[in-house]
Amino acid sequence: MPREFEVREEIALDATPEQVWAAIATGPGVDSWFMGRNEIEPREGGAGRQTVLGVTGESTVTAWEPGVRFATRTHASPEGTFMAFEYLLESRDGGSTLLRLVHSGFLEEDWESEYEALRVGDGMYLRKLAAYLRCFPGRTSVYDLFLAGSSVTTREDAWARFAAAFGLAGWPVTPGRPMVLSVPGLPAETGTVLFASYGFLGAVTASSLYTLVHGHHGLMVAQQHCFTGEPARERAQAAWQAWLG
The missing domain is CATH 3.30.530.20 (START domain)
Incomplete structure (x- = not known):
């Protein structure tokens, strides 16, 4: 009910x-x-x-x-x-x-x-x-990705993957910490951590907002809101989908 x-x-x-x-x-x-x-x-x-x-x-x-x-x-x-x-x-x-x-x-x-x-x-x-x-005041995104991949059973394994994707070495992670996008197939881009909490890790770079989620039933999700159009949507989507597995 x-x-x-x-x-x-x-x-x-x-x-x-x-x-x-x-x-x-x-x-x-x-x-x-x-x-x-x-x-x-x-x-x-x-x-x-x-x-x-x-x-x-x-x-x-x-x-x-x-x-x-x-x-x-x-x-x-x-x-x-x-x-x-x-x-x-x-x-x-x-x-x-x-x-x-x-x-x-x-x-x-x-x-x-x-x-x-x-x-x-x-x-x-x-x-x-x-x-x-x-x-990104006064702007709207050029493209947005919301992609799901395989399930990851433990939170520890999910956090390890999150940390690797954002070039972070160690926990806890606090807002404002520098990060480097480190996803194969995408250009390295520096930025800062926005939030890091229960199942979520977010960051912002000069081009994009990023969110990684360890969601319901262990589902892994990656989001990107790109405001410059670079890299091209197709390239970004392929790289994130491969990372998600």
Whole structure:
């Protein structure tokens, strides 16, 4: 039987409410930091679509108050599961914004594991949003990759692969630590670590935002949001898919 959940997060963003709105309430903006391919019809009652790994989910815009409040709710499954996202924007001094997220709905199987992944993942994605707004202001990504590979049983093995991909030698890893992209088939590129926590490692370079995930049932996922178009999408996709296995 489905069971209710709710996750609440907030983050201070070095961007105006208008800039934050463009990042959370438009398809190209969401593509640039979240996951998959996104389409949003800009009105209350409008349709939303998100395609991840070839699967498209549909949602409805339940609140549309530009610069203030944006909310969506996915269509319920036959079992009654769904997810709802509400973003509340508050203008702050100096052209900054306080963003509050309420992520709620009903989950079914393996509730504890799924809830923990959502609880940690929501905070990670908000930190990724902050990095997008700070490092690539006024821009949207040229291409976005969301790729899945083989499952890795232990967290230790996953972290070892993460560390190798980002040229990191030793743990713990803290935000701001220098990294070097070290994936065969891709040019070495220096950057900094954005976050390192339960199953997630993120970094930013001059060209891209990167996220590596050890997800549900041990699934390995790699994400890249590229803002320069280099390397070419096909080259990057082939290199990351080979790395994932």
